[in-house]
Amino acid sequence: MGLRERKKQRTRAELQRHALRLFRDHGYAATTVDDIAAAAEVSRSTFFRYFPTKEDVVLFDDVDPAMERVAAGLVPGTPLLEAVRTIVREGFGSLDDEARALEEVRMELARSVPEIAAILRERNSFGVEQIAGMVSRAVGRPADDPDVVLFAGVICGTRLAAVARVHADGTRSYVDELDRMLAHLAAGIPLADAPITRPGDPARSPA
CATH class of the missing domain: 1.10.357.10 (Tetracycline Repressor, domain 2)
Known part of the structure; x- marks a missing residue:
């Protein structure tokens, strides 16, 4: 795996970690994509570059x-x-x-x-x-x-x-x-x- 791909993998994993913390603390339904992006300090569009849907952040x-x-x-x-x-x-x-x-x-x-x-x-x-x-x-x-x-x-x-x-x-x-x-x-x-x-x-x- 090249450096670029490793960075993408780390970013994807970090987004998931923020999402899972929010799901655990506030519930899946109550947590939005905007909440996850804000917690990870990225834009909404950045989230969707890594995960097509909110469901996919769990499936990763x-x-x-x-x-x-x-x-x-x-x-x-x-x-x-x-x-x-x-x-x-x-x-x-x-x-x-x-x-x-x-x-x-x-x-x-x-x-x-x-x-x-x-x-x-x-x-x-x-x-x-x-x-x-x-x-x-x-x-x-x-x-x-x-x-x-x-x-x-x-x-x-x-x-x-x-x-x-x-x-x-x-x-x-x-x-x-x-x-x-x-x-x-x-x-x-x-x-x-x-x-x-x-x-x-x-x-x-x-x-």
Whole structure:
């Protein structure tokens, strides 16, 4: 990444941090783009150069670069699921306390704001494709390999399950819960082999 792109990335991340602080303190609906621009000391037009909409400031993932740095340092031969857990733990662990707290705010907004949740549902297939691309490069198999696509789908599903658990509990950390879910996945899911006690139920809800 060149110097210009790094500066753009820093500006985008700083805009998001100001936005997430405002969303946390005043609520998503009550915070305007003008509020965010004023807090970041930039113009409204500058905000829109980096984020097309207010929703996009939540959807931007500033943790990706940290995770990419961890991924680049993994030892060849590391089992794939162990590598995913390491990337999640160390990627989030490299953030400062406020950045981790704001990431929790971002995940809660992604779950609780209907318009953001709708965009995430629309982009879900892209999430699978993105993870499949990273997995394919890591293991040297095509991105459309059935095993690669299945693994990517399982990881996406695990993330959704972690979000659901955090929402149901109200006190859990998303990062900690995701790590627990991945550990559970690595150990195997006994429920997959459990006998069906009410055989009619799966047929009535194939989705």
